Amino acid sequence: MTGPDADRSGPGRSGTGRSGPDPAGPSPGTPVGIVGAGTMGQGIAQVALVAGHPVRLHDAAPGRAKAAAEAIDARLGRLVDKGRLTGAERDAATARLQPVESLAELAGSGLVVEAVVERLDVKQQLFRELEDVVGDDCLLATNTSSLSVTAIAGALREPGRFVGLHFFNPAPLMPLVEVVSGFATDTASATRAYETARSWGKTPVACADTPGFIVNRIARPFYAEAFTVYENQGADPATIDAVLRESGGFRMGAFELTDLIGQDVNEAVTRSVWESFFQDARFAPSLAQRRLVEAGMLGRKSGRGWYAYGDGAKRPEPHTAEPAEPPAYVLAEGDLGPAHDLLALIREAGITVREEGEDQGTRLVLPGGGQLALADGRTSVEFRDVVYFDLALDYRAATRIALSASQDTSARTVAEATGLFQALGKDVSIIGDVPGMIVARTVARLIDLALDAVAKGVATAEDIDTAMLLGVNYPLGPVEWSRRLGRNWAYALLDDLHRRDPSGRCAPSLALYRHAYASEKRESAS
Known part of the structure; x- marks a missing residue:
């Protein structure tokens, strides 16, 4: 439920408030059913096995569950080789894993998690059949990442025991599980799912049923803003990625990350969220990414995406400015706001800082009369002789800073701004006159x-x-970023x-x- 009446007190957020099954998580001996023996299904099965549950693994394709069980056994063996499991623990887990050929063999399960194809009709039919198989106290869960939990549950006689358990790939390694309450999910069912994830060694977060849940909803701008800068000829992918990593503190840039995910997969998630929000402009897909998908340039898996892969492929280098002389001094007007740490860094570099006023803005005046200002939502062309510099997670730790100038910015101002940041030990990337630049607009x-x-x-x-x-893997949560x-x-x-x-x-x-x-x-x- 989304709105002022939503209960934010814990994992039991739901639209009905009805009580349900015992909210305690299942004991290790409780059988768990997994439907779908693909990558996610195997990963979830492995997590449940290691947590001590008997696991019954089913797939509609004949023989696939058995092959998946063998693959899980092999992965558990590799964990033994790495010292993460003992041989006895591996043998016990393997003994608890049972591939089954029919849904009827899932009877007696305390929890059934589905990880089949992302089609609403297929999932609804599956859970209708499961309702006729499992007991009334069995918790039913979907691992969907793009469909409405409420819509899937809408086909059930008892939607109150239905919940989303969204694991992230690879499920054995990724700690996060989104516990999603549909409109009709009972409080007790949501709590039970939450405690289950926690007992399996995961970090659960509770959320209402909304397009994209938490991560896929809130992460859209990380990709969208990078693509927007590119589409507006602000910078090339290698430069944008480098600025996001080396200034923003993100582990990967948007272009290299979508190549890893798969351009088709990432674009499909964006399009799904956009359409689910009735084509809200805030979630609009990228035309440039659409062209990549249409061309079959899907990233690493196809050998080409934003970057080329394979034997002999070389990653393009980010734009890095040539060395420039630093200014002898700067005049600081105001405290530079989020960039206030720069003043100490400038002094440490041996450059004189003259301070004037307390509330005159967040800018530096350079010896040539040009100004250097922290990125906001304005463009350099609106002002006489201004260079903007981008936001950094930590200006002391950042190894690269982006600068933005217009055609009206003097060459001397650009050179002095470049030399200033180079004197602080930063690589400098000069991008086009894009309001908000790269990191600032993304954050x-x-x-x-x-x-x-x-x-x-x-x-x-x-x-x-x-x-x-x-x-x-963001360097800061967005709410904490706002506080800072x-x-x-x-x-x-x-x-x-x-x-x-x-x-x-x-x-x-x-x-x-x-x-x-x-x-x-x-x-x-x-």
Whole structure:
């Protein structure tokens, strides 16, 4: 349930509030049924086995469950080789694994998890059949990543015992599990699923049934903003990826990550979320990515995506500016806001910092008269002789900084700005005059979607940050990022972006507006 009445107190968030089966997680001896013997089904089966459950593995394709059981046994053997399991533990787990040829053999299971093809009709039919097989106290769960948990449960006689258990691939290694309550999910069923995931050594997060759940909903801007910069000729993929990694602190850039995921898979998730939100512009797919998919350039698996792969393929280098002389001094007007650490770094580099005023903005004046300002939602062409620099997760640790200038920015200002950051030990990438640049616009939009999800009861702020840290390895959760950057930072940047591109793609949410306005109101009152 999404709205003001959503219960945010724990994993039992649901639309009915009815009680259900005993909310305690299943004991290790409780049989678990897994339907679907593909990659995800095998991974979930392995997790349940290692947690001590008898596992019955079924697949509609004859012989596939048996082959999957053999593959699981081989993986458990490799864990023994690595010292992560003893031989006795492997033998006991293998003895608990039983491939079965019919759904009827799942009778007696305390939990059945489905990991079959992502088609609503197929999943609904499967769970209708399971209802006739398992007992009334059996928890039914889907591992869907793109379909509505509520819609799947809508075909059941007892939808209250149905829940989403969204594992991430590879399930044995990834710690995160999204526990998704559909509109009709009983509180006890959601709690039981949550405790099950926790007893299996996972980190569960509770969320309401919303397109993309937590991770796939909130992560869309990470890809979308990188593609937008590219589509607007701001920078090439290698440069954008390098800035996201070396300045933003992300483990991978958007282009290399989508090549790893598969362009078809990533684009399908984006399109599914976009369509589920009634083509909300904030979730719009990328035309450039669509062209890649149409061309069959799907990434690593096809040998070509944004980058080339295979024997002899070389990754293009990011744009890096030639060495430039640093300025003798800078004049600091204001404290630079989120970039305030730069002043100490500049002094440590032996460059004089002259400070003037306290509230005159977040900018540096260079000896030639040009200005250096932290990226906001405006463009360099709007001002005389301005260079913008991008947001960094940690300016001291960052190894690369992006600069943005317009055709009207003087060559001296660009050179002085370049030399300044090079003197701080940073590689410099000069990109086009793109408002919000790369890291700043990406982080602002992640913050916006996160706070919007909290306001709509999708999940708690804590669970959202946990999900983004564990599910996609972000350097900070978006809510924590907001705390560090200031309550109105993201709103101000997105409001500027929206004014320059009123398509709605970057329009700040009502939740973000309230977040920023509350901050301003408290400050004025004080």
